[in-house]
Amino acid sequence: MDELENDWRDLERRSMPAVFLSWQWIGVWLHVYKPAGRLVRIYESSRLIGACIIVDASERRHGLLTSKCIRLHQTGRSYEDQIWIEYNGVLSEHGRERDVIEACLAHLCLKDDRWEEFVIGAIDERDADCYARSTGLAKHVRWEAPCYGVDLHGLAQNQQSYLDSLNRNTRHQIRRSMRLYNDRGGLHLSRAESLDSALASFESIGPRHLARWGNGVDQSGFANPDFIRFHRRMIEQHWPNASIDLLNIWSGDELVGTFYNLLYQGVVYFYLSGLKVEEDNRLKPGLVGHAMSIEHYRSRGFGFYDFMGGSERYKTQMGRKHRNLVQISLQRNRFKFRLEQAARLVKHQLLRTRRNTVGQSNE
Numbered sequence: 001m002d003e004l005e006n007d008w009r010d011l012e013r014r015s016m017p018a019v020f021l022s023w024q025w026i027g028v029w030l031h032v033y034k035p036a037g038r039l040v041r042i043y044e045s046s047r048l049i050g051a052c053i054i055v056d057a058s059e060r061r062h063g064l065l066t067s068k069c070i071r072l073h074q075t076g077r078s079y080e081d082q083i084w085i086e087y088n089g090v091l092s093e094h095g096r097e098r099d100v101i102e103a104c105l106a107h108l109c110l111k112d113d114r115w116e117e118f119v120i121g122a123i124d125e126r127d128a129d130c131y132a133r134s135t136g137l138a139k140h141v142r143w144e145a146p147c148y149g150v151d152l153h154g155l156a157q158n159q160q161s162y163l164d165s166l167n168r169n170t171r172h173q174i175r176r177s178m179r180l181y182n183d184r185g186g187l188h189l190s191r192a193e194s195l196d197s198a199l200a201s202f203e204s205i206g207p208r209h210l211a212r213w214g215n216g217v218d219q220s221g222f223a224n225p226d227f228i229r230f231h232r233r234m235i236e237q238h239w240p241n242a243s244i245d246l247l248n249i250w251s252g253d254e255l256v257g258t259f260y261n262l263l264y265q266g267v268v269y270f271y272l273s274g275l276k277v278e279e280d281n282r283l284k285p286g287l288v289g290h291a292m293s294i295e296h297y298r299s300r301g302f303g304f305y306d307f308m309g310g311s312e313r314y315k316t317q318m319g320r321k322h323r324n325l326v327q328i329s330l331q332r333n334r335f336k337f338r339l340e341q342a343a344r345l346v347k348h349q350l351l352r353t354r355r356n357t358v359g360q361s362n363e
Contacts, residue, residue: 018087019264050100121327137330145309148319185252201246205274257289
């Protein structure tokens with residue numbers, strides 16, 4: 001691990017990754033889950049220019065189809081992958097991304113015949129297309145979502161406040177909500193100022209997150225002990241070096257919301273929040289909390305506030321789309337995959353026909 005950390009950090013300094021390919025994330029992932037992964041290194045002569053970790057993970061679908069998969073920086077176990085890596089890929093020296101991807105994929109395709117599907121996600125849609133072209137394998141999109149964010153540097157350059165950059169309706173909702181919260185005892189933001197307070201803030205998110213998203217499989221991560229263990233380790237290891245932030249939004253003495261963010265290379269990655277449920281629908285703790293957080297980070301010189309993947313209404317209201325993310329599988333030529341694709345097309349056609357029939361009957 002020490003050797004891997006040194007190599008990874010050295011390559012990271014010569015790269016332009018998102019936080020999810022930094023040692024900040026990868027190191028905690030390896031420590032907590034200890035995946036039975038294989039390290040792939042890409043060299044130019046003796047110079048390391050790329051690296052990634054591949055994990056073998058068999059998969060069963062539809063109760064019948066089995067597939068020998070390899071995954072990029074994921075284990076294939078839902079309770080471990082619930083931390084949901086985004087902006088995934090191969091860590092590559094800046095300017096050598098295409099060379100690294102082609103070399104890595106050529107190695108996996110030509111030297112490793114144990115796998116049938118290569119599952120990659122969540123990855124930039126343009127990178128996914130590059131991966132598919134490089135291998136010539138069939139690409140199946142399993143999941144996709146737009147990403148929204150706020151250009152904090154642009155606001156600073158235009159000498160514009162964040163609220164003034166929003167449309168009239170969203171700006172009105174936030175300002176009205178702020179006035180109402182101020183009337184209840186004053187509205188203010190505080191940051192966790194010690195490791196203990198950071199961990200306490202994280203724990204305080206749990207009940208509210210569970211209440212909103214549920215405690216079932218693939219619902220709130222706070223129902224998953226492995227998810228909690230991962231993030232406690234993340235906070236313990238990286239809050240001291242200012243790579244993790246927990247912000248609390250208060251109305252008087254009442255905690256309205258807590259926001260958990262990953263900080264890396266001038267970018268704020270909003271990860272999750274715990275919000276008070278308000279009976280008065282004019283009170284918008286999420287919108288207010290994000291607006292205050294964005295102004296907080298803008299004043300500290302950060303360049304971008306990233307809502308990351310998802311088309312939830314608050315993201316479309318508060319940010320601008322900056323890319324698409326997908327999860328894909330690159331499939332080798334197997335009859336079972338062709339049969340699965342044919343069944344998928346038939347299903348989509350039946351659903352389309354059914355929608356058209358319902359639409360015509362309603363006319």
